[in-house]
Amino acid sequence: MELLLLTSDPNPDAVLPSLTLLPHSVRPAPTEVSSLLEAGSADIAIVDARTDLAAARGLCRLLGSTGSAVPVVAVLTEGGLVAVNPEWGLDDILLSTTGPAELDARLRLLIGRSGVAVGPENTGKITLGELTIDEGTYTARLRGRPLDLTYKEFELLKYLAQHAGRVFTRAQLLQEVWGYDFFGGTRTVDVHVRRLRAKLGPEHEALIGTVRNVGYKAVRPSTRAGKGGTVTPDVDDDDVDGTLLDDPRIPPSGAGDTGAGDSGAQFVP
Numbered sequence: 060m061e062l063l064l065l066t067s068d069p070n071p072d073a074v075l076p077s078l079t080l081l082p083h084s085v086r087p088a089p090t091e092v093s094s095l096l097e098a099g100s101a102d103i104a105i106v107d108a109r110t111d112l113a114a115a116r117g118l119c120r121l122l123g124s125t126g127s128a129v130p131v132v133a134v135l136t137e138g139g140l141v142a143v144n145p146e147w148g149l150d151d152i153l154l155s156t157t158g159p160a161e162l163d164a165r166l167r168l169l170i171g172r173s174g175v176a177v178g179p180e181n182t183g184k185i186t187l188g189e190l191t192i193d194e195g196t197y198t199a200r201l202r203g204r205p206l207d208l209t210y211k212e213f214e215l216l217k218y219l220a221q222h223a224g225r226v227f228t229r230a231q232l233l234q235e236v237w238g239y240d241f242f243g244g245t246r247t248v249d250v251h252v253r254r255l256r257a258k259l260g261p262e263h264e265a266l267i268g269t270v271r272n273v274g275y276k277a278v279r280p281s282t283r284a285g286k287g288g289t290v291t292p293d294v295d296d297d298d299v300d301g302t303l304l305d306d307p308r309i310p311p312s313g314a315g316d317t318g319a320g321d322s323g324a325q326f327v328p
Contacts, residue, residue, distance in 0.1 A: 060166065061186075063129075065090050065118060066107035072225065074107045075134050077159040082194075082221055083166070084185055086279070090118055101129055102170060108133040109155055112142045123148030130169045187220045187266055188280035190259075206258050211236065215251050219267060219277035228274040248275070 060083040066074050071087040078085055086101065090111075104122055108115030115133060122131045130150035135143065143152055151169055153162065185192040192199045197213060199206045208216065214236050219227070227235070229245035237247065252275055256264035268278040 060084065060170065061102045062086065062166075063088055063101035063104045064107070065104065067111075068107060074109065075105065075153065075155055075157065075162070077157055077162045079222065079225070080159040081163050084221065084223070087224065090114060103166060104129050104131050105153075106131065106133045108135050108139060112139055116142075116147050119147045119149055130172075132169065185217065185220045187223055187277055188263070190220070190263065190266060192217050192220055201259065201263060208255075208258065212251055212255055212258075215248075216255055216267075219275065223277040223279050226270045226273055226276045232275065 062078070062083050062085045064071055064074060064078075064085050064087045066087060067090050068074055071085070072079050090107065106115050106119050106122070108119075119131055119133055122129075131148065132151045132153055133143065133147065133149050134153050134155050136155060140152070143149070150172075151165060153165065157165075185194070189202045190199065191201075192213075194217065197210075199208055199213060199216060215232065218232070218236055229248040232248050233243070233245055237243070252267055252269075256267055259266060266278055266280070268276050270276060
């Protein structure tokens, strides 16, 4: 499910914390009129109405006036509920404290009622620029070309793409992808990131960005065109750490894999 989150909060995860626990793709955008252009490509538009109720009301009304069938949801605090009325043009409202189970159920019901349900062919698919990850078939394709990934490479790429823009430490990735019972070091994460970048190729390796002294993040491409018409990822020069790419101590993919449970079996789409 592709969600457009309209917020002025520099920390989008704080708007609806439960979203970080769900496997939906969340695309943050500023609370500006220009963001309305992005609404049509989303399954649901979520408006942050926790603080500036007047601005949120105006944005919700604009979204409703575009003629789009995309449902509009406002996220409020309990104190803001009294200000909501039919003039907002909302399909639903959510408290910022809504739990993950209730949130997921209400989003699914919204999609069903709106008539723009995500088709079965798109269920479980995550997109990051020209990269498409299919959870149902455990395949990843770049410009339609299948990527030859090991199980852990796929899981790591999927997890980062599900939370595009969010920075994770190596320890967090080790815990989320490898599990609590994995006793290897964080170097395992670096090895797998290096392999993923190599398989993505020079044009797309920056989809996995490095935040120095912190960890890694998936980077959503910007809309500006790069050389040869390719889309350039919106990432600072300091975001991509090339030191691991040239490290001779790191074996190629499939050689001496340290990931627990990663036998090196290839999941070829």
